[in-house]
Amino acid sequence: MTGFVALADWGTTSLRLWLIDDEGAVLAERRSTEGMATATREPGGFAGVLDRHLAALDAPADLPVVACGMVGAKQGWAEAAYVETPADPSTLAAGAIRVPEAARPVFILPGVCQRAEGRSDVMRGEETQILGLDFGDDPMRAERQLVCLPGTHSKWVTVARGRITGFSTFVTGDLFAAISGHTILSHSMPTGDKTFDEAAFVAAARAGYEHPTEISNRLFAIRAGGLLEPASAPHAASTLSGLLVALEIAGAGSLFGRLDGQAIRLVAAGALAARYAAAFRALGLGVIEEDGEAAVRRGLFAAARKILA
């Protein structure tokens, strides 16, 4: 199958690949778990993985590829050094590198960094997704928008006039794993219990948002409550999650100013999207749920048009 370009969202643990026509429409796609973390161990490394998926789509051997994500990290296929904020699709295209060892033209978009005392930050992949969000008919006229991409390292990003103007990472998912697995709270988390108690989550999110600085005490209260009143203790994992999400939202409010002026754009899928949306609503904050996969494709396509022009 011919096409204008192949676009790849190539992260730490996954690869999503789309064959795209010259108007940005999807002709075919592939999904794989051959992410940055394991691709070097595949036959032919990154190039081998890419060629096999493109061959499966009958793509021509000289079809150009534009990729974003951890594939461009130092420990990835080829390093695409961070560009600094403010960043837009032109900045990403200008910072793209062509992979020297690839037979076909393969371009990797850079990540974005922010240099500021105590506010140093980096992202890789999310910038492309954010720049692919639809901010209305004339994105260059759009006022500042606040975008939340939750995860192990949640990103909160400000976008104005089509450019990423600033961002902050919160290590929410990372904290959840470390606290539930490696502190006294591990004794309150039954192994294998993956159930989610939305009432406990929402109650903890409300309490945590009201008094965010008390989180370290509320963590111990989960344990002590379970010791003193085992029967009535709320679900520990859901409570921990609610407290950590609340701390993230309170931190974003501290960094970005009032959060209730306009809806927060939430870029997530599945259970994570549902959980953050529930927290925003419980805290009286507006939320617009975005389709992250369509967004990263649009962001890649915008950069690809500039690179291949």
Added chain:
Amino acid sequence: MTGFVALADWGTTSLRLWLIDDEGAVLAERRSTEGMATATREPGGFAGVLDRHLAALDAPADLPVVACGMVGAKQGWAEAAYVETPADPSTLAAGAIRVPEAARPVFILPGVCQRAEGRSDVMRGEETQILGLDFGDDPMRAERQLVCLPGTHSKWVTVARGRITGFSTFVTGDLFAAISGHTILSHSMPTGDKTFDEAAFVAAARAGYEHPTEISNRLFAIRAGGLLEPASAPHAASTLSGLLVALEIAGAGSLFGRLDGQAIRLVAAGALAARYAAAFRALGLGVIEEDGEAAVRRGLFAAARKILA
């Protein structure tokens, strides 16, 4: 050597034992690492450990012993159930249990618990230390005092008129270990680097106290700063410590009200005492450093006199 009573501060990892005369003066002492966690594996278990140390002091076989700490936990020698706040030496004496299996009279003081929605809390050992602090000539007239006992699970305790009226645990040391060992920050912590950078600690404590809700972002900034400017990145472990201590102090302020009204009584020793005292001073808070070992002995003696009267 005869004596009035033997007093034991028997925690998870240590035992301190004093032979005491009837006015509370120390006649002799023993220190050991045979704490609650390992005493069951010693010959004769807890009783064997205690008897050997008392024999080494030539104490009579019928000398009574009064102990506090994790030795009275469910997983200790014999469980001394928590008493509730408010608690004073009489409450502790009334809640003491006599160990059934011991040949000599051995009494274990209870821990203290607080039952309150989302504020459930427990302590075991610290209550005896706190009630042994010297609050002046007439402790019954003393106004509310705020006591900080830092550690893996830091305790902040309010004392008024000689009674513990409330307390809150902060899992500061536990968080430090989990975050430095089991999150992305572990990559910023050189193994074996135990140096302490006071300037980095104090700067982080100030920044963290000013914007405590941003801590999750500042944790990532430690990592990102190291990636972007390896040469000028501040000491990661000391920065993490400063941020977590600041979060604890901010949380205590949220729970107990303004902290600058009177000096905080800091019960700690060595490096930990120096670190917390430095943080309090950097934040403009008054601090009185207390001798924790003398305090626990006085608290044990006050309870012993009531038990043995």
